[in-house]
Amino acid sequence: MPPDSPPVAIAAPEPSISAAPGLLALFAAFARMSLSGFGGVLVFARRGIVEQHRWMTAEEFNETFALCHFLPGPNIVNLSVVFGSRFRGVPGSIAAFAGLLGPPVVIVTILAVLYGRYGEIDALRRVLAGVSCAAVGLLISVVFRMMMPLIRKRDVVGVVVMAAVFTAIGVLRLPLPAVLLVAIPLSIGITIAMRRRVSA
Amino acid sequence: MNLNQSPIWTLISTFGLMSLFAVGGANAAIPEMHRIAVDVQHWLTDKQFADVYAISQLSPGPNVLIVTLIGYAVAGVAGGLAATLAMCVPTALLAYCVSRLLTRSSHSRWPAIIQAALVPLSIGLMGASGLVLALTSDRTWTAGLVTAAVAVLAFATRLNPLWLLLAGGLLGFAGFIG
Numbered sequence: 001m002p003p004d005s006p007p008v009a010i011a012a013p014e015p016s017i018s019a020a021p022g023l024l025a026l027f028a029a030f031a032r033m034s035l036s037g038f039g040g041v042l043v044f045a046r047r048g049i050v051e052q053h054r055w056m057t058a059e060e061f062n063e064t065f066a067l068c069h070f071l072p073g074p075n076i077v078n079l080s081v082v083f084g085s086r087f088r089g090v091p092g093s094i095a096a097f098a099g100l101l102g103p104p105v106v107i108v109t110i111l112a113v114l115y116g117r118y119g120e121i122d123a124l125r126r127v128l129a130g131v132s133c134a135a136v137g138l139l140i141s142v143v144f145r146m147m148m149p150l151i152r153k154r155d156v157v158g159v160v161v162m163a164a165v166f167t168a169i170g171v172l173r174l175p176l177p178a179v180l181l182v183a184i185p186l187s188i189g190i191t192i193a194m195r196r197r198v199s200a
Numbered sequence: 201m202n203l204n205q206s207p208i209w210t211l212i213s214t215f216g217l218m219s220l221f222a223v224g225g226a227n228a229a230i231p232e233m234h235r236i237a238v239d240v241q242h243w244l245t246d247k248q249f250a251d252v253y254a255i256s257q258l259s260p261g262p263n264v265l266i267v268t269l270i271g272y273a274v275a276g277v278a279g280g281l282a283a284t285l286a287m288c289v290p291t292a293l294l295a296y297c298v299s300r301l302l303t304r305s306s307h308s309r310w311p312a313i314i315q316a317a318l319v320p321l322s323i324g325l326m327g328a329s330g331l332v333l334a335l336t337s338d339r340t341w342t343a344g345l346v347t348a349a350v351a352v353l354a355f356a357t358r359l360n361p362l363w364l365l366l367a368g369g370l371l372g373f374a375g376f377i378g
Contacts, residue, residue, distance in 0.1 A: 037261060038361055040262070070314050071295050072220050074263070074291070075225040079295075082295050090296075105265065105268055108259045109268065112280065128250075131366075132333070132368075134350045134368025136330060136347045136350075137349065137364070138350060138361050139329060141355040142326065143327045143330055146326065165321050166325075166331070169231045170328030171331070176325075177221050180221050184317070184318070188317040191317040
């Protein structure tokens, strides 16, 4: 069975929520989610928080994630801090943050040392070249998955904004801050204008 | 040596600033990382950048770990830690403060509007990441073919991404990528 198959979505959602986790439990849970997360931790975070530990309902999780997604920075790191603070205040934030980042940073640093020492070996170079081709393919598939709702909704404005940002950053290689300082106010302005027109 | 010239300080200021503009997460900031690390600061070559991205995807944990690897290449273990914290702490503090503010007024319509406005933007950024990385990684037509095949497989199936990465590594080892 593929490990990504949807886990028992048919079962009636049980409203029972477990007791608030302690600091050690927060650290351990985020470390475990992070270490199982190849190619992104979100799936494992949802599984751990909602299904396994029942610390949040699915709706609460979606709301929390939406907040962390529209704020800048690594989404899942933001989520760990918001989640930890909700249960245990600032110490909870630090525990979840440290659990999410600590163990994988150690692993990736070991890989960096190995790469520094053996990166010139021909066989390793070939393997890494193959892995990076595949990794790029994975990223492109995520982009297409995210695009589908825009296309299904026939969101013309969204598609134009998306294409403009893609061109500015990917093709013209303009600096990110400059592009966003123009694109964010413009996109928010257009969104508000469109909503007014729809409700008028 | 002047503090402003120390590489650790450059890493902290670079990634601290970048994190505040990383709308859509770390993967959306890849073109900016490439622009600064390869084109502006010359910390890495194009090939090394592609390798670093591959290693970050091969290791478990959040996508932001590519920053640890860039920092390590610049200034060793301390550089890796400095870059990681610079990329994560400012926005984590921001997220903490905003979530505290929003728990009271969660029925405001502003979050919904901002979200609707930012989603297409972050998809555009991630698409740009895909293009920049494809241009650095896919040097041969067979490499482009592997990328395209993985993109289609990952889009159409629910295969664990790790298997696709390992398959790519095997094809590379076999000399298919060229």
